[in-house]
Amino acid sequence: xxxxxxxxxxxxxxxxxxxxxxxxxxxxxxxxxxxxxxxxxxxxxxxxxxxxxxxxxxxxxxxxxxxxxxxxxxxxxxxxxxxxxxxxxxxxxxxxxxxxxxxxxxxxxxxxx
Amino acid sequence: xxxxxxxxxxxxxxxxxxxxxxxxxxxxxxxxxxxxxxxxxxxxxxxxxxxxxxxxxxxxxxxxxxxxxxxxxxxxxxxxxxxxxxxxxxxxxxxxxxxxxxxxxxxxxxx
Numbered sequence: 014x015x016x017x018x019x020x021x022x023x024x025x026x027x028x029x030x031x032x033x034x035x036x037x038x039x040x041x042x043x044x045x046x047x048x049x050x051x052x053x054x055x056x057x058x059x060x061x062x063x064x065x066x067x068x069x070x071x072x073x074x075x076x077x078x079x080x081x082x083x084x085x086x087x088x089x090x091x092x093x094x095x096x097x098x099x100x101x102x103x104x105x106x107x108x109x110x111x112x113x114x115x116x117x118x119x120x121x122x123x124x125x126x
Numbered sequence: 127x128x129x130x131x132x133x134x135x136x137x138x139x140x141x142x143x144x145x146x147x148x149x150x151x152x153x154x155x156x157x158x159x160x161x162x163x164x165x166x167x168x169x170x171x172x173x174x175x176x177x178x179x180x181x182x183x184x185x186x187x188x189x190x191x192x193x194x195x196x197x198x199x200x201x202x203x204x205x206x207x208x209x210x211x212x213x214x215x216x217x218x219x220x221x222x223x224x225x226x227x228x229x230x231x232x233x234x235x236x237x
Contacts, residue, residue: 057169
């Protein structure tokens with residue numbers, strides 16, 4: 014059973030602060046990790062992907078991966094009210110056309126103005 | 127141009143009815159998926175198709191039957207609807223499974 018766990022929150026941070034979202038996964042062989050953002054009433058959209066241990070930065074977003082600890086995190090710097098959404102961690106597994114994503118249950122983030 | 131579209135957006139129906147949800151993508155991707163998102167936001171894969179062929183069929187009641195007439199379309203038919211089927215159903219397409227493009231979702235309410 015491939016499992017992905019996230020703190021469901023809700024997580025509230027003041028505008029301008031750093032929001033830290035965490036995720037753990039069960040399959041030690043997983044190689045690909047993703048963060049999707051889902052605004053209320055909307056569909057998920059990919060915001061970050063990470064494949065190697067360490068940090069990957071994209072604008073105000075930094076994804077961190079530690080395969081030994083089976084841990085993925087997302088940092089949002091200078092948080093804005095527009096960042097308020099549910100953040101879904103996803104892990105890819107399987108081969109070829111049978112590749113699929115397993116999603117965590119999401120962390121709801123609220124950025125307070 | 128909408129990349130992944132679903133119809134209908136909302137579906138309200140009585141228990142025991144049969145209903146269908148349609149999905150179309152114009153991205154040229156070979157792989158399409160159906161996901162179910164429950165009230166707690168848990169997004170779970172139901173099926174995937176690659177170029178009209180069923181690839182993934184998770185533990186889903188056989189009341190749910192996907193059909194892919196061509197690689198741009200993936201429909202979902204649900205027989206004998208139950209209260210527990212109430213959820214948001216998302217269609218998605220992907221070139222690689224890594225980046226998945228989701229449709230707007232269909233909110234199904236079973237009364």
